[in-house]
Amino acid sequence: MxxxxxxxxxxxxxxxxxLAAAGEQVVFVARxxxxYALKHDGLKVFSARGDLHLKPVTLHENAETTGPVDAxxxxxxxWSLPAAAEAIRPLLTPETAVVxxxxxxxxxxxxxxxxxxNNLLGGVAYISAHIEAPGVIRHNTQHARIVFGELDGRRSPRAEALHRALERAGIEAVLTTDVTRxxxxxxSTLAPLAGACSYLRKDVGGVRDSAGGRELLQALASECVAVGRARGVALPEGWDAQVHARFDELGGAVKPSMLLDLERGNPLELEWLSGAVLRLGDAAGVETPASRKVYDALRPFAEGRNATRARS
Ligand SMILES: NC(=O)C1=CN([C@@H]2O[C@H](COP(=O)(O)OP(=O)(O)OC[C@H]3O[C@@H](n4cnc5c(N)ncnc54)[C@H](OP(=O)(O)O)[C@@H]3O)[C@@H](O)[C@H]2O)C=CC1
Ligand SMILES: CC(C)(CO)C(=O)C(=O)O
Incomplete structure (x- = not known):
């Protein structure tokens, strides 16, 4: 593909x-x-699932040279979504899957x-990975999983093809018929986790061990689940308790990407995590005081302090 x-x-x-190491034709968009690092030194991944050094790397330069893509x-x-949506438009065919x-x-x-x-699917990633240096990615745990699917739930040929490609690449892939769920x-797992870790400035282990850490996580999870249910999402019975189970499965040293960004002075995705719980909660008439507390405390840091990674 x-x-x-x-x-x-x-x-x-x-x-x-x-995906590229498994033989797919992968074109990277970077800036x-x-x-520069990808072009000259290739892409290096350090991972418990095996390191790899991809060289050469195919970089997207313009729509003519890249041509239409399958996915x-x-x-x-x-915050980069509008720019991404604009830039990919010339590369889409009616069949391209955008995830x-x-x-x-x-x-x-x-x-x-x-x-x-017609092009849009939904998807989520379960992984902990970050940029260590230009052209260098550090994958922090064993898990690397994508759950995705067509918005209308059908198992389309394009979704099946992407599923096979992901599996060939050693990525755990789940093609779901209920991507909204x-x-x-x-x-409802990540927003509370990112909120609690960032609010307390602690990794997962630190939140587990700190006084009030679990209670904060529980309050955030309950609000998030209540908002989802109020919007008609079929989250299973007892789902907010699952947040703890997932939290306990994570290694103590794991830091949600929002905490990593906070530590580095980068802009935060706060607006689309706790901010979304507030917005959607307001619209659905669900009270969200814990999310409000976290949002208000982190809002002063949301734009970041590093000019080089300012939002665009
Ligand atoms: N990291 C993780 O472990 C996980 C992250 N997620 C989610 O995945 C998403 C991505 O996170 P993450 O991978 O950490 O983000 P990163 O900041 O590590 O990577 C995003 C990359 O996209 C680049 N980029 C943005 N806009 C453009 C553009 N117009 N042209 C070229 N390159 C561009 C950025 O460049 P630049 O630095 O120049 O802006 C940056 O290199 C987030 O929504 C996050 O919440 C989900 C699961 C796990
Ligand atoms: C918490 C983590 C690392 C777990 O997958 C994550 O999804 C994120 O930070 O976005």
């Missing part, structure tokens, strides 16, 4: 490198020092005008 990876950072670099994995931060892998539940609403409902399952 010809797969465009839009955004070659933590998740895009990891998934793209694995600045990262693009796009959008792997930027949330945004960001953490968030508003992706479909944000993208459906610009990308088009999959998005909310991840969101």
């Amino acid at each position: 010809k797969i465009l990876i839009f955004g070659s950072g933590g998740i895009g670099g990891y998934f793209g490198a694995r 600045g020092a990262f693009a 796009v994995l959008i792997c930027t931060k949330m 945004p892998l960001q953490n968030g539940v508003e992706l479909v609403a944000l993208l459906s005008d610009s990308v088009g409902a 999959a998005l909310w399952e991840k969101f």
